[in-house]
Amino acid sequence: MSKNLSYLSGRKGLSTNLFEELGNAVQKTGLLQDTDMERIRQEFLVGKATLHGTVSFYDFLKPENQHKKVYVCNGSACLCAGTQPELKEKLSRYFEAHEIGEMCCLGRCHENAAFHYGGKNFSGKAIDQIEGILDEEISLEDNYQVGVYGTPVLTLQFQGFSSYEEILKSCFQKPIAELSEELKKSGLRGRGGAGFPIAIKLDSCRNTPAEQRFIVCNADEGDPGAYSDRYLLEKRPNSVLLGMVIAGYIADATVGVLYIRGEYPESIAIIESAISEMEKHQLIGEDILGSGFSFHFKIIKAQGAYICGEETALLSSIEGQRPEVRVRPPYPAQKGLFNLPTVVNNVETLANLPFIISKGGNAYGVIGTEKSKGTKLVSLDGHFRNPGIYEVDMGTPLSVLVHELGGGFKQAVKAMHIGGPLGGLVPVSKIEDLSIDFESFSQEGFLLGHASIICIPENFPMILYIEHLFEFTAHESCGKCFPCRLGSTRGKEMLHKARTSDYTIDRKLMDDLLETLEIGSLCMLGGGLPLPVKNALEYFEDELRVYFTNDQN
Structure with missing residues (x-):
């Protein structure tokens, strides 16, 4: 989208946020009313087309979800577990068909049968207590195993705010170059999937001239099957927040933005409470511990779009634009939120910083392998x-x-x-x-x-699973580049037709489609989809052969 829209959205900073205004307006009635549109349009100096383009993209803001009362998880884990048809049938006894929607994914992959009602998530055997849930007589909390093999870093118990105070004091007493060097020694790479060294991002951001810089925590954990970020947000929130403060100090950024999935309502509430606690202990705010450094937080509630896990789409989302992937360079560290230098890292990456700063980069760097340092959370x-x-x-x-x-x-x-x-x-x-x-x-x-x-059972058709992957990509594509927008849809159509009729897919056509997606897509949504499909075609050729033809003429 136009960089001018970024500037317009940034006029008010984050205190009055365009994306939030749109979300609040839609939540009132389920639709963006003409009166609200005109008010927002005039306040932010943006056009009606821009507002419509934004609202029509997100699952939670779309008009078709206006009358939905309960949402069933349609993520890959719940699909493979086979729990959702029965769950939907039980919910249909209490809700009309048009009142039941879908969400992806609720992060309850450890027990499946997941659904969302009344601003809360439920899973496992919760459906058997649906009447108590509807009457608000019971409150259920999910439980799952948490284990460690090796060195506890992210799963360490919270040591208290006094320990955090000591970490920040030691941080403020050291030159920025020394802190940056500790990060480089640690070898910490981004845990969101890309594996890019965080030290390089922070240095680049700091060295880009600007009056304002941002640290953005990408808590839009949209990968079906993943709930490690949710664990950190809900069970170790202070580690995440302290990590952002440390990152802000190194990058000379004074504002931290947490972009948290709307599908994780409990995470949002817990992070809000944790921020208040840190404010009480004067670990965030103005002139932290008399250091002269100030850092403030802003929580942005996402509205249901997997593509916002891609860092540039996420930034456009915060700005109230349609979350389309941006062409790079420039990279966010030079031109990010509101066209200002911004470091975007995921929850797990930032939560590692307190350990590294308190124990030293070498203490972290000796964990793991030569090129993959530290620990990893696995769901x-x-x-x-x-x-x-x-x-x-x-x-x-x-x-x-x-x-x-x-x-x-x-x-x-x-x-x-x-x-x-x-x-x-x-x-x-x-x-x-x-x-x-x-x-x-x-x-x-x-x-x-x-x-x-995510496990795929022996009796689950592989053709159905890869069709599901194409369908997921088609639904979540931002639509900016045609290989992803069109290719994912064509792939879904071909696989569905082959699975439900006597049609067979030309293998060369499928290979060409995968190559186009891989090299022609702007981001990893379209560019990454071919990998699991190729894996399936290689390792499950015998099962999939019946759906393909290899005519070489």
């Missing part, structure tokens, strides 16, 4: 005997995670989709060949990504 879905969140040293054998920590599978599984919808589709025969680190997965033709694990 295991409900097909494991011990589903939950596990923190493991980078380099931990995948077999240890699956068989020892996860306890093995509850039923026969043929593949694991690791790293979200764009991650590698790993057949169980490859478990012994992989370890939890970036290089191992890359060398074997997979992608570690977010390190969430």
Whole structure:
């Protein structure tokens, strides 16, 4: 979108935010009323087309969801678990068909049967207490296993605000160059999937001349099967916030923005409370601990769009624009939110900073492998005997995670989709060949990504799963580049037709489509989709052969 729209949105800063204004206006009645549109248009000096383009994109703001009262999770984990048809049937006893919508994903992958009602998420056996939920007589909290194999970094218990005060004091007493060097020694790479060193981002942001800079926490954890960010937001919120303060100090940024999924209502409430607590202890705000450094937080509630997990789309979303992926360069560290220098990192990356600053970069750098330092949070879905969140040293054998920590599978599984919808589709025969680190997965033709694990049962059709991946991409595409917008839709159509009729797909046509998506897409949504599809075609050729023709003439 136009950089001028970024400037217009930034006129009011973050105190009066265009995206929030649109969300609040729609939430009142389910529609953007003409009176609200005119008021917002005049206040922010933007056109009606811009406002319509934004509102019509998000799942929670679309007019078709106006009368929805309950939402069923349609994420990959719940799909493979097979829990949703029965769940939907039970909900239909209490809601009309037009009152039941869908959300993706609610982060309840450890027990599935997930649904959203009344601003809260439920899963597992909660549906059996639906009457109490509807009457607001009961409040249910999900529970899952949390384990450690190696060095606890992210799963460490909160040591109290006095320990945080000491960390910040030591931080403020050191030159920025020294702190930056500690980050470089740590070797910390982005945990959202890209694996880019955070130290480079922070230095680049600081060295870009500007009167204002931002630290943005990408808490839009949209990968179906992943709930490690949710764990940190809800169980270790102070680590995330302190990490953002430290990042702000190193990058000379005074504002931290947490862009949190609307599908995670509990996370938003817990982070709001944690910010208030840190304010009480004077660890954020003006002149923190007399250092002369100030840092303030702003929470932005997302409105249902997977593409906002891509950093430039996320920035456009905060600005109230349609969340389309931006062409790079320039990179956000030079020109990001409101065209100002911005560091965007995911929740897990930022939550590592307190450990690194307090223990030193070398203490973190000795954990893991030569190129993949530190630990990694891994999400295991409900097909494991011990589903939950596990923190493991980078380099931990995948077999240890699956068989020892996860306890093995509850039923026969043929593949694991690791790293979200764009991650590698790993057949169980490859478990012994992989370890939890970036290089191992890359060398074997997979992608570690977010390190969430979704199991595909033996009896689940692989053709249906890859059709689901195309359908997911088609729904979530920002629409800016045609390889993703059109290619994902054509792929979905071909696979659906082959699965439901005697039509067979020309394999060369599919290969050409995957190549176009891979090299022609602007971001990893379209560009990453071919990886799991190629994995499926390679490792499950016998199962998929009936749906394809290999006519070489």
